[in-house]
Amino acid sequence: MANKILVFLEQRSGLIKKSSFETAKAAKKIASQLNYDLEAITIGSEINDIESTGKYGVKKITFFKDEKLANYSSSAYAQIVADFAKQIDADILFFSNSSMGKDLAPFVSIKIGAGILMDCISLEVSGNDIIATRPVFAGKALIESKINSQKKVFTLRPNVFNIGEVQDEKAAVEVKSVDNLDLRSKVTEIKKSEGKLDVAEAEIIVSGGRGLKGPENFHLVEELASVLGAAVGASRAAVDAGWRPHSEQVGQTGKTVSPNLYVAVGISGAIQHLAGMSSSKYIVAINKDKDAPIFSIADYGIAGDIFEVLPALTEEIKKVKS
Amino acid sequence: MKIAVCVSHVPDTATKIVIGSDNKSIDPSGVTYIVNPYDEFAIEEALKTKEKLGGETVVISVGKDANKETLRKALAMGIDNAVLLKDDNDRDSIGIAKALAEEIKNQAAELVFFGKQSVDYDNSIIGQLTAELLGYNCVSVVVDLKIDGNKITAEREIEGGREVVETSLPAIITAQKGLNEPRYASLKGIMASKKKVIEEKAAAASDKVVEVLRMKKPPMKQPGRILGTDKTAVAELVRLLKEEAKVI
Ligand SMILES: Cc1cc2nc3c(=O)[nH]c(=O)nc-3n(C[C@H](O)[C@H](O)[C@H](O)COP(=O)(O)OP(=O)(O)OC[C@H]3O[C@@H](n4cnc5c(N)ncnc54)[C@H](O)[C@@H]3O)c2cc1C
Numbered sequence: 001m002a003n004k005i006l007v008f009l010e011q012r013s014g015l016i017k018k019s020s021f022e023t024a025k026a027a028k029k030i031a032s033q034l035n036y037d038l039e040a041i042t043i044g045s046e047i048n049d050i051e052s053t054g055k056y057g058v059k060k061i062t063f064f065k066d067e068k069l070a071n072y073s074s075s076a077y078a079q080i081v082a083d084f085a086k087q088i089d090a091d092i093l094f095f096s097n098s099s100m101g102k103d104l105a106p107f108v109s110i111k112i113g114a115g116i117l118m119d120c121i122s123l124e125v126s127g128n129d130i131i132a133t134r135p136v137f138a139g140k141a142l143i144e145s146k147i148n149s150q151k152k153v154f155t156l157r158p159n160v161f162n163i164g165e166v167q168d169e170k171a172a173v174e175v176k177s178v179d180n181l182d183l184r185s186k187v188t189e190i191k192k193s194e195g196k197l198d199v200a201e202a203e204i205i206v207s208g209g210r211g212l213k214g215p216e217n218f219h220l221v222e223e224l225a226s227v228l229g230a231a232v233g234a235s236r237a238a239v240d241a242g243w244r245p246h247s248e249q250v251g252q253t254g255k256t257v258s259p260n261l262y263v264a265v266g267i268s269g270a271i272q273h274l275a276g277m278s279s280s281k282y283i284v285a286i287n288k289d290k291d292a293p294i295f296s297i298a299d300y301g302i303a304g305d306i307f308e309v310l311p312a313l314t315e316e317i318k319k320v321k322s
Numbered sequence: 323m324k325i326a327v328c329v330s331h332v333p334d335t336a337t338k339i340v341i342g343s344d345n346k347s348i349d350p351s352g353v354t355y356i357v358n359p360y361d362e363f364a365i366e367e368a369l370k371t372k373e374k375l376g377g378e379t380v381v382i383s384v385g386k387d388a389n390k391e392t393l394r395k396a397l398a399m400g401i402d403n404a405v406l407l408k409d410d411n412d413r414d415s416i417g418i419a420k421a422l423a424e425e426i427k428n429q430a431a432e433l434v435f436f437g438k439q440s441v442d443y444d445n446s447i448i449g450q451l452t453a454e455l456l457g458y459n460c461v462s463v464v465v466d467l468k469i470d471g472n473k474i475t476a477e478r479e480i481e482g483g484r485e486v487v488e489t490s491l492p493a494i495i496t497a498q499k500g501l502n503e504p505r506y507a508s509l510k511g512i513m514a515s516k517k518k519v520i521e522e523k524a525a526a527a528s529d530k531v532v533e534v535l536r537m538k539k540p541p542m543k544q545p546g547r548i549l550g551t552d553k554t555a556v557a558e559l560v561r562l563l564k565e566e567a568k569v570i
């Protein structure tokens with residue numbers, strides 16, 4: 001029997017998350033290179049269309065189903081994943097480095113005696129080893145490491161591993177129930193920020209900084225975000241001034257993001273801000289100071305006044321999109 | 323109740339990172355070290371909890387002598403006692419968690435605060451690893467905390483909102499910005515901390531399972547083009563985003 005890789009598929013509100021598909025696809029690639037079998041596990045109450053995960057290379061998914069598992073419970077989820085990993089004797093586990101994956105993966109790693117590497121942005125097979133690259137010091141350096149224990153756990157940064165081509169295949173799903181749920185920790189409620197897209201998950205982000213001058217001008221940022229289908233982000237200066245909530249802060253002590261497009265508006269580009277967004281695929285800066293450090297990493301810039309440029313940009317994009 | 327806080331001692335966030343000659347770690351010369359920013363929220367929450375529920379607080383750090391500076395800062399903020407678990411070698415996250423778990427057991431601390439992340443290696447896991455080693459409950463990335471008897475209600479930040487988590491003591495909480503406003507050390511606190519003795523012990527032995535092969539600089543992004551200085555540049559910007567970058 002071939003060795004096994006197990007990938008954890010995360011559901012929220014009954015839907016498997018896109019970052020889990022990215023993780024599945026990356027795990028599939030590693031499985032083929034190492035000649036391992038790939039299986040997936042998911043946990044929840046009702047989950048829609050699990051079979052379609054087959055598109056990303058997963059042939060077999062075990063679904064642990066219970067009404068009480070609709071929301072995350074770190075104790076129950078960790079127990080279920082660890083027990084299942086032991087049962088199928090999986091050597092390598094993959095999670096997405098989402099808020100759930102970040103919480104869950106370390107519990108599982110201790111339970112199964114695995115070494116662990118978090119927030120990997122690339123994986124390379126070399127002989128029998130997996131060399132993982134992860135950003136450290138908020139992206140100011142990269143580190144390549146490997147895990148020397150037999151059991152290994154990796155979490156993969158969302159939005160970095162390309163899904164690429166998909167196959168038209170369906171996975172076989174086996175539904176299982178769980179006895180003795182360990183619900184010592186459980187989520188009793190989810191408070192959603194009203195209809196907002198989170199910077200950690202968005203493909204486009206428009207961020208505003210102190211250059212906006214006050215909270216009353218952030219509608220300019222919101223309007224551009226809205227025509228782009230983007231999330232709104234903020235610099236720490238804007239957050240500390242109380243103009244925006246901390247959940248929108250991008251940077252070393254905020255969120256680390258790597259969207260396809262990052263638009264920095266009235267942000268100078270302090271090292272702590274760059275740390276959180278420099279891995280964005282394309283960066284646009286609007287800042288009236290042509291020497292602002294943000295221009296040193298921007299692909300395109302306009303060295304002009306926000307209050308003139310931003311409304312014009314929003315209009316132009318509206319035109320192009322319609 | 324005995325309350326512990328675990329802290330790391332990290333390069334200032336404004337530090338330029340230079341790779342050391344071993345190509346595996348940073349060159350420490352000229353680097354200023356600070357209390358890990360998230361650990362300040364952890365220290366503050368420990369102090370607030372003691373003020374409310376009574377008890378005793380202890381701060382713990384694993385590492386070199388230099389970490390005493392950070393322990394001293396926690397004492398100056400008002401933490402009662404400090405322990406340095408000494409190890410001059412770098413450990414992996416599980417190695418640090420094992421040393422911390424052992425000391426938390428020694429201290430019989432029922433409630434332990436961590437930062438959500440250490441801004442050096444950015445792992446965000448030592449709190450969870452330590453909790454699992456101890457068999458404690460754990461809530462990570464916490465922005466709101468209530469303790470009522472044995473019962474804990476915590477809010478943790480997730481994508482697009484918050485999860486309300488119910489659990490119970492003994493527990494580990496990892497602090498996210500927003501949980502509180504860390505206090506400044508008072509002059510009296512600073513003076514008092516200078517007289518306190520930091521207890522030193524050897525960190526519990528642990529084998530390394532994660533091996534660092536290489537540290538390198540990320541590929542430099544080429545600075546791009548400034549397309550103009552007013553709204554006449556907007557049309558060209560949108561064209562480039564559409565045709566060259568293909569992101570809209
Ligand atoms: C421990 C620590 C952690 C930190 N973590 C973070 C973090 O996570 N994220 C973060 O962002 N920062 C962080 N910082 C703060 C960081 O150092 C900067 O202070 C902050 O990023 C500055 O925000 P800003 O760019 O919005 O403001 P400023 O630096 O004040 O820049 C405002 C910019 O707006 C431009 N501007 C002004 N008016 C206009 C106009 N009308 N039109 C066009 N442009 C205009 C100006 O030219 C200027 O460049 C941290 C700092 C420390 C010490």
Ligand SMILES: Nc1ncnc2c1ncn2[C@@H]1O[C@H](COP(=O)(O)O)[C@@H](O)[C@H]1O
Pocket residue numbers: 328329330331358360361364382383384385415418422435436437438439440441443444445446447448449
């Ligand atoms: N060497 C250490 N000694 C004590 N606590 C630590 C140490 N390193 C990390 N921590 C704690 O673990 C948290 C998370 O760190 P990390 O998992 O490394 O990102 C930090 O915010 C600290 O509270």
